[in-house]
Amino acid sequence: MFEKTGVPSKEMVREIFPSIDRINKGPVAVIECYKEIPCNPCQTACKYDAIHVGEDINHRPEVNRDNCIGCAICLSKCPGLAIMIVDGSKSEETVQIRIPFEFYPLPKEGDTVKALDREGNVLTDVKVVKVLNPKSFDRTPLVTFEIDREYLYDVRNIRLEVQP
Amino acid sequence: MKQAELVIIGGGPAGLCAAVSAASSGAKVLILERNNALGGQLVKQTHMFFGSEKQYASTRGIDIPNILLNELDKYKENVEIMTDCTIVGMFEDGVITVIHKEDKYFKVKPEAVVVATGAFEKSLVFPNNDLPGIYGAGAVQTLMNVHGVKPGDRVLMVGAGNIGLIVSYQLMQAGVKVVGILDAAPQIGGYLVHASKVRRMGVPILTSHTVKEAIGTDCIEKAIVCEVDNKFQPIPGTEQEFDVDVLCISVGLTPLNELLAMRGCEMKFVPQLSGSVPVRNENYETTVENVFAAGDITGVEEASAAMVEGYLAGLCAAAKLGHKSDDFEEKKADYIKQLDSLRAGPVGEKILSGIEQILVK
Numbered sequence: 001m002f003e004k005t006g007v008p009s010k011e012m013v014r015e016i017f018p019s020i021d022r023i024n025k026g027p028v029a030v031i032e033c034y035k036e037i038p039c040n041p042c043q044t045a046c047k048y049d050a051i052h053v054g055e056d057i058n059h060r061p062e063v064n065r066d067n068c069i070g071c072a073i074c075l076s077k078c079p080g081l082a083i084m085i086v087d088g089s090k091s092e093e094t095v096q097i098r099i100p101f102e103f104y105p106l107p108k109e110g111d112t113v114k115a116l117d118r119e120g121n122v123l124t125d126v127k128v129v130k131v132l133n134p135k136s137f138d139r140t141p142l143v144t145f146e147i148d149r150e151y152l153y154d155v156r157n158i159r160l161e162v163q164p
Numbered sequence: 165m166k167q168a169e170l171v172i173i174g175g176g177p178a179g180l181c182a183a184v185s186a187a188s189s190g191a192k193v194l195i196l197e198r199n200n201a202l203g204g205q206l207v208k209q210t211h212m213f214f215g216s217e218k219q220y221a222s223t224r225g226i227d228i229p230n231i232l233l234n235e236l237d238k239y240k241e242n243v244e245i246m247t248d249c250t251i252v253g254m255f256e257d258g259v260i261t262v263i264h265k266e267d268k269y270f271k272v273k274p275e276a277v278v279v280a281t282g283a284f285e286k287s288l289v290f291p292n293n294d295l296p297g298i299y300g301a302g303a304v305q306t307l308m309n310v311h312g313v314k315p316g317d318r319v320l321m322v323g324a325g326n327i328g329l330i331v332s333y334q335l336m337q338a339g340v341k342v343v344g345i346l347d348a349a350p351q352i353g354g355y356l357v358h359a360s361k362v363r364r365m366g367v368p369i370l371t372s373h374t375v376k377e378a379i380g381t382d383c384i385e386k387a388i389v390c391e392v393d394n395k396f397q398p399i400p401g402t403e404q405e406f407d408v409d410v411l412c413i414s415v416g417l418t419p420l421n422e423l424l425a426m427r428g429c430e431m432k433f434v435p436q437l438s439g440s441v442p443v444r445n446e447n448y449e450t451t452v453e454n455v456f457a458a459g460d461i462t463g464v465e466e467a468s469a470a471m472v473e474g475y476l477a478g479l480c481a482a483a484k485l486g487h488k489s490d491d492f493e494e495k496k497a498d499y500i501k502q503l504d505s506l507r508a509g510p511v512g513e514k515i516l517s518g519i520e521q522i523l524v525k
Contacts, residue, residue, distance in 0.1 A: 003351040004371045006359030035356045036509040038468075039214040041222035057216050058509025077222045079212035080357025103337060120366025138224065140212070157364040 007118050008034055013153050018065050023088035023095065023152075027070020031061050032082045032156075045077040072132075075100050076140035085144075086152070095152055096129060098144040106131055106141055107160055115147055116157040123151050126158065168194040168244075170481055171260060171274040173251050173423065176204020177467045178459025179280035180232040181474030182481070186278070187239035189482035189489045194272065196249040196262060203229030204282060205302070206467065208309040210337075211330050214355070215468035218502055225467065226309070254279075254427040258454075276454035276481045279424055280474060283417035283438070283460035288322060291377040297384035301331045301414035308338050316410035320387050321345040323414030324369055326354035326466070331414060332362050343406050346373040348392050355511075376403060378411060387411050419461045428452055436518030437463030443522045446500070447480035448473060451524075456481045463518055465506075472502045 002008050018028050029050070031042065040053040042061050050067035051074060053059050070085045075098065085098040107113050107128045115126040126145040133141035147155055170186050172179045175197035187193045201207065209225020220228050236243055246264065253261040260272050285300040287293070299307075299315060301323070307313045319340055321332045324347035332342045345362065350372050352359045359369060372392050379386040391402035418439035425431050429450040430443040442450040442457050449456050458477035459470035476499040483492055507515050 002356065004369075006352055006356060006363035006369050008360065032360065033357060037214060037355050037357070037511055038216075038506045038509055039221060040216050041212075044217050045222070056508055057505050058511070077212075079214045079222055080355065081361055082357045116364060116366070118360065118364045120364050138212075159365075 002034065008032065010153065013118075017153065018063075018086070020088065022065050023086050026089045027072075027085045027087035027096075027098075028065055028068050029063050029070060029072075029074060030084050030086050031063055031074075031078075032084075033060050033080060036060060037080075039079065041077045041079065042074045042083065045074050047071070047073065072098055072142055075142055076137035081140070084156070088149070091146075093149060094146045095149055096144055096146050097155060098130070098142050099157065100140045101143040101158065102140055103160075105160065106133065107143060107158070111160070113145065114159040114161065115145065115151065115155045116159055117154045118156045120157065122159070123155055124148065128158075165259070166270055166272040168192065168272050168274040169276070169485060170194070171196060171272060171277045172280060172478070173260075173277065174198070174204065174280035174282060174459070175202035175245070175247070176280060176282050176459065176470070177206055177228065177232075178282070178461075178470040178474035178477075179204070179278070180229065180236065181471045182278045182280060182456075182458055182478030183243060184232060184235045184239075185475040185478030185495075186482040186487070187236060187242040189479060189492075190242065190487035191482035191485055192242050192244075194244045194246065194274070196251060196260075197245070197247045198250050200247050202233065202245065202247065208302075208305040209330075209467070210309050210334055213468055214466065215506060216502075219468035219471055219506070221468070251423060254423045256428055275485055276456065278456040278458055278474075278477050278481050279461060280457070280459045280470075280477075281420040281423060281461050282470075283419050283464050285413070286416045286418055288375060288413050288415050290375045292380065292384075293378060295378050295380050295384045296382070297380070297409050298378060298411045298413065301327050301412050304410070304412050305331055305334065308334060314338055314340055315412075316408075317341060318343055318408045319410040319412055320389075320406045320408045321412045321414060322375055323347055323416070324349075324352045324354055324359065324371065325414060325416060326358060328412075328414035329354040329358035329362055331412065332367060333358070335412075336362070336365060336367075340410075342367050343408060344368045344370055346370050346375065346389055348372065348374045348396055350394065374398065375411070384409060384411055417460060417464045419464065421461055424450060424455070424457060424461065427455055429455060429457075432522050434463070434518045434521050436514045437522070439464070441518075441522055443524060445524050448477035449480065449484070454481070454484060463515060465515055469503060469506050472499050472506070475499050476503070
């Protein structure tokens with residue numbers, strides 16, 4: 001189905017997700033690169049030896065979750081915008097999710113935005129906690145928002161309700 | 165008649181890399197480019213590239229021409245660049261005829277040539293496909309990303325290959341509503357990371373669908389689409405209407421090969437390489453001695469592969485002319501390795517089966 005719709009199944013998502021224990025320990029990268037393509041900038045970008053693609057750049061990246069500190073450098077380097085950071089260490093009710101977001105206007109810290117699933121359906125309202133857009137990210141800003149844990153495996157995008 | 169050692173036809177990704185590689189080896193290079201600026205299709209690719217570091221992965225396409233031009237500048241005593249040059253002929257005696265700035269005609273006879281003319285977009289046949297508002301994806305990208313002009317407000321994209329998916333994403337970045345992406349194939353052709361990216365913004369991707377007809381008086385107002393069966397035949401009763409002011413056609417590219425055919429290079433129609441391509445050796449030299457080809461003209465692929473092919477063809481063309489650098493073998497092996505690695509995965513299987521048919525050992 002994934003090859004027809006572009007929407008990964010729940011099982012595919014679960015398979016690439018870290019354990020809840022790991023998520024609760026602190027920020028960690030989740031890479032949704034489900035299909036082999038010739039690409040390895042995530043590995044090149046990682047300073048912590050936490051992403052492994054290997055000699056054949058067509059291999060899917062593997063995250064070493066012991067090495068990953070969730071620094072998010074790989075997020076703005078991935079040409080597929082396939083990586084997000086999940087952090088469950090801040091609260092027992094919510095998780096913080098950091099995603100690449102290449103759209104104007106950018107949200108501001110404290111804004112309420114719509115959280116979307118992998119088909120673009122609205123899940124709930126969420127609060128933006130951080131927006132990073134330094135020059136080194138080369139026009140791929142990162143937005144962090146806080147969301148109820150029940151949406152952990154479903155949320156993948158946000159949408160701003162743009163005022164005309 | 166103008167004299168030149170090595171002429172490179174086309175200043176896109178393959179041509180620029182061929183120029184860097186040949187000029188750095190010591191060859192005197194003349195680049196002839198049709199447009200008024202170098203870069204080819206790179207100048208509208210606002211997304212980050214795939215591949216590895218050596219093919220500028222994770223750099224945006226629009227930033228690559230400057231990287232290559234800065235590199236070329238290091239060997240500027242070996243490089244002449246002429247823009248606004250349309251090549252009108254390549255003849256058996258080696259003469260190339262050129263129209264410069266639409267009114268000056270000149271001839272050039274180089275010792276060798278690298279033809280890197282790229283590819284052009286295929287079209288789709290359906291009633292009213294000539295209505296204003298029906299564009300090729302390349303035109304939409306040029307309007308948007310080169311000239312800053314929105315092509316319309318509501319777009320239906322036809323083709324879920326990488327270009328269709330990427331242009332859909334860029335349209336949304338420009339604030340344009342994309343109502344859907346169709347593809348006649350039963351599966352998405354492009355990278356699934358691109359598909360997921362547009363999908364999670366709520367854009368439906370309809371595989372096994374095609375355009376039945378466009379409707380409108382002065383310009384397109386509606387597109388009628390329908391499902392197709394596994395023989396690509398429309399299934400009656402599956403029609404859907406989309407209200408759109410733009411229909412964007414992105415159904416693939418085909419090599420821009422006329423010059424090579426005119427020059428007498430042996431050509432072969434290879435569906436896996438998207439059209440008629442030159443028979444060549446591993447140095448990217450065609451069956452006509454000292455006529456090299458690189459990039460999409462040798463088979464349609466990603467720009468990353470076109471760049472490496474350019475480097476390889478430029479290196480080999482320069483060597484053929486007596487400019488064999490000390491690290492020739494090392495560089496050549498590296499370029500071949502890079503191409504092998506770009507084509508090693510499932511995406512490259514089709515390309516490799518095509519290359520098998522045109523490669524002479």
